[in-house]
Amino acid sequence: xxxxxxxxxxxxxxxxxxxxxxxxxxxxxxxxxxxxxxxxxxxxxxxxxxxxxxxxxxxxxxxxxxxxxxxxxxxxxxxxxxxxxxxxxxxxxxxxxxxxxxxxxxxxxxxxxxxxxxxxxxxxxxxxxxxxxxxxxxxxxxxxxxxxxxxxxxxxxxxxxxxxxxxxxxxxxxxxxxxxxxxxxxxxxxxxxxxxxxxxxxxxxxxxxxxxxxxxxxxxxxxxxxxxxxxxxxxxxxxxxxxxxxxxxxxxxxxxxxxxxxxxxxxxxxxxxxxxxxxxxxxxxxxxxxxxxxxxxxxxxxxxxxxxxxxxxxxxxxxxxxxxxxxxxxxxxxxxxxxxxxxxxxxxxxxxxxxxxxxxxxxxxxxxxxxxxxxxxxxxxxxxxxxxxxxxxxxxxxxxxxxxxxxxxxxxxxxxxxxxxxxxxxxxxxxxxxxxxxxxxxxxxxxxxxxxxxxxxxxxxxxxxxxxxxxxxxx
Numbered sequence: 263x264x265x266x267x268x269x270x271x272x273x274x275x276x277x278x279x280x281x282x283x284x285x286x287x288x289x290x291x292x293x294x295x296x297x298x299x300x301x302x303x304x305x306x307x308x309x310x311x312x313x314x315x316x317x318x319x320x321x322x323x324x325x326x327x328x329x330x331x332x333x334x335x336x337x338x339x340x341x342x343x344x345x346x347x348x349x350x351x352x353x354x355x356x357x358x359x360x361x362x363x364x365x366x367x368x369x370x371x372x373x374x375x376x377x378x379x380x381x382x383x384x385x386x387x388x389x390x391x392x393x394x395x396x397x398x399x400x401x402x403x404x405x406x407x408x409x410x411x412x413x414x415x416x417x418x419x420x421x422x423x424x425x426x427x428x429x430x431x432x433x434x435x436x437x438x439x440x441x442x443x444x445x446x447x448x449x450x451x452x453x454x455x456x457x458x459x460x461x462x463x464x465x466x467x468x469x470x471x472x473x474x475x476x477x478x479x480x481x482x483x484x485x486x487x488x489x490x491x492x493x494x495x496x497x498x499x500x501x502x503x504x505x506x507x508x509x510x511x512x513x514x515x516x517x518x519x520x521x522x523x524x525x526x527x528x529x530x531x532x533x534x535x536x537x538x539x540x541x542x543x544x545x546x547x548x549x550x551x552x553x554x555x556x557x558x559x560x561x562x563x564x565x566x567x568x569x570x571x572x573x574x575x576x577x578x579x580x581x582x583x584x585x586x587x588x589x590x591x592x593x594x595x596x597x598x599x600x601x602x603x604x605x606x607x608x609x610x611x612x613x614x615x616x617x618x619x620x621x622x623x624x625x626x627x628x629x630x631x632x633x634x635x636x637x638x639x640x641x642x643x644x645x646x647x648x649x650x651x652x653x654x655x656x657x658x659x660x661x662x663x664x665x666x667x668x669x670x671x672x673x674x675x676x677x678x679x680x681x682x683x684x685x686x687x688x689x690x691x692x693x694x695x696x697x698x699x700x701x702x703x704x705x706x707x708x709x710x711x712x713x714x715x716x717x718x719x720x721x722x723x724x725x726x727x728x729x730x731x732x733x734x735x736x737x
Contacts, residue, residue, distance in 0.1 A: 268723060268727055269727055271723075275719075275723075278303065279714075282303050295454075296458050296461070298454050299319040299320060299321045299450065299453060299454055299457065301317055301318070301319060301320075301450065302317070302318055302320055303316060303317060303318075304316040304317070304318050317448075317450070319450045319453060319454075320699075321457070321699070322696075322699045323471065323473070325692070325695055325696050325699055326457075326461075326471075326696060326699075327470065327471060328692050328695075329689075329692040329693055329695070329696040330460075330461055330464035330469070330471075331464070331468065331535075332685065332688045332689040332691075332692040332693075333461075333464060333465055333689055333692075333693075334464050334465060334467070334468050334535040334536045335535045335685045335688070335689070336682075336685040336686055336688070336689035337465055337535075337536060337537055337540065338534075338535040338536055338537070338539055338540045338685075339540075339678060339681045339682045339685045340540075340682055340685075340686075341537060341540035341541060341544070342540050342543055342544065342548065342678050342681075343675070343678040343679055343681075343682045345410060345414070345540075345544040345548050345549065346548065346671070346674055346675035346678045347675060348406075348410055349407065349410065349548070349549065349552045349671060349675075350668075350671045350672060350675050352402075352403050352406040352407065352410075352552075353403060353552075353556075353667075353668050353671060354399075354668075355668075356665060356668060360399070361668075362396075362399055362400075362403070362559075362664055362668065363661065363664050363665060363668060365392065365395055365396045365399050366396065366645070366660060366661050366664050367661060368392045368395070368396075369389070369392040369393055369396055369645070370642070370645045370646075370661065371392075372385070372388040372389045372391075372392045373389055373638065373641050373642040373645070374642050375388065376388070376389050376620065376621075376638050376642075377635045377638035377639045377641075377642045378635070380621050380632065380633055380634060380635040380638055381632040381633050383614065383617060386617040386618070386620050386621065387611065387614055387617060389617075389620055389641075390605070390609045390610070390611035390614075390617055390620065391611040393583055393584070393605055393609075393611070394605045394611045396563075397584065397603050397604060397605045400556065400559075400560050400563075400600040400601070400603050401600065401601055401603065403556055403600060404507060404553065404556060404598065404600040404601035405601065407507075407549050407552055407553050407556065408505055408506055408507060408549075408553075408601075410544065410549050411505045411509075411544065411545045411549045411550075412502070412504070412505045414541040414542070414544040414545040414549070415501060415502045415505060415516065415541070415545050416501065417537065417541045418499055418519065418538055418541045418542060418545070419499055419501040421466045421537050421538050421541070422497050422498065422499045422519065422538065424462075424466065425463060425466045425467065425497050425538070426494075426496055426497055428459050428460075428462055428463045428466075429463065429481070429489055429490045429494035429495065429496075429497075430494055431456075431459050432456060432459055432460060432463070432479070432481060432490045432494065433490050433491065433492060433493055433494040435452055435455060435456040435459070436456070436474075436478045436479065436490070436491060436492055437492055438452055439452045439453060439456070439476070439477050439478060440475075440476040440477065440478050440492075443476045443477050444476060449477055453477065456479065460479070460481065463481065463489075464536070465536060465537060466536050466537050466538055467483065467484075467532060467533065467535075467536045467538055467539070468483075468484045468531070468532075468534055468535045468536055469481050469482065469483060469484075469489065470482040470484075474491065478491065478492070479491075483521070483531075483532045484531035484532050484534055485530065485531050485532050487521065487532075495521060495522050496521075496522055496523075497519060497520065497521055498519070498520040498521075498523070499517050499518070499519045499520065500517035501517070502515065502516050502517060505545075506598060506601075507553050507557070507597040507598030507600075507601060508596075508597035508598055510546065510550065511528070511546055516545060516546060519533065519538060519542065528542065528546060528547070548674075552671065553597065553598075553600075554597075555667045555670065555671070556600045556667075557595070557596070557597060557598065557599045557600050558595070558651050558652070558667070559600070559651075559663060559664060559667055560599040560600040560603050561595050561599050562649060562651055562660065562663060563584055563603075563660065564581060564584050564585075564586070564592060564599070564603065565592055565649070566644045566645065566647060566649065566660060567581075567582040567583045567584050567641070567644055568580060568581050568582050568591075568592045569582075569592075571640075571644075572640060572641060572644050573623050573624055573625075573637060573640065573641070574623055574636075574637065574640070575622075575623025575624055575625035575626050575637075576623075576624065576625060579591045579592045580592075580625075581606075582606065582624055583605070583606050583609070583620075583624065583641070584603055584604070584605065584606070585603070585604050585605070585606050585607075586599070586602045586603060586604065587602055587604055606624060608624050609624070620637070620638065620641070621634065621635075621637055621638055622634075622637060623637055644660075645659065645660045645661065646659045646660075647659065647660075649663075651663055
């Protein structure tokens, strides 16, 4: 081997170790950066055009794709579970102070006590107060349900805007990466950014990444439609303002998510996981179902206390202690009854005015005997009367109906909790596997020691060549 060849080889080795050292430093500095692909030297490669060093970006696409799908599924179940927890908390847990169950029990207790001492103004006042608290609970629960739907709708609008901007970013990065690849430039930084943006898209809707020529990628929706390559599709949604009970996709009050102008069905695989699908499920499925349960209970309560069977002074179907604004007779079942329910203006728990009507009848012309418990006994028996909420359902006392509806909410929440436990475990396992594919600081430090030894060896070769050259010049 000539001295010139030996010198070039040693200098190439030093340049390679210098680059390797820089890559180790870069890897360690970006160990916690989301989307960063580990840089490493390609040992079998040589210098390209005597200026570009052989560097590869290491990413396992199989593990990355699985981790994204697990992340999307985990977020989907997490949001649904959180919504179910909020709804259950809104109705109130059995035995919890202020819950629907406990307020019904309090009203039942106060009616029984008033029937046992009909001449007691304090007992009558307790009945009116407890009835007012129950009405307020129905109103507040409906308000909370619709607030949850509005929050979900707002979250969908935010995510759709983010989704469109992210797809636009992926398409722009694809164009730039392809250009740099064709020009022989370094695209690793751009690919890191594209991986980060793509992972964020996967948290919004489920996607599949397909590699393309010149280091581009193509993103596919769960239904197979191309979302992004050199161009991208456009999602759309019209935000709702002030959702109320009864607003739905079918009547146009709530907007569907569209893809390139075409509305997506509620069961579309495009919305099968991720944040958008979960929030749409809360807005259009989970919360409306809870509203129906609440309205069914409100209707049964109105029906129980209406007509002469509950109060001899009432006309058939006339509303009694519990009323609706602008309505005097029992209406047909409708959305939003719980939010419209009121305590009869004929009894005022705040001032005590008209409390005698609980004992004598709401439409009584004048107070009856103060010791007559007949009307109070009738009112007290109303809550214990066995009725059916719907055709074909068991007849139960009102407290049992409330317990049944709250129990159904708890069962649904437990179902979501079970799904969450599974997706959480899957997500944690795949995130751990993905992290293992990232920067291993111990391995990087080992590489640094190897590079240090290689640098020392090449330096010794150059030192030996220098000494040989000196010896030759001295001859």
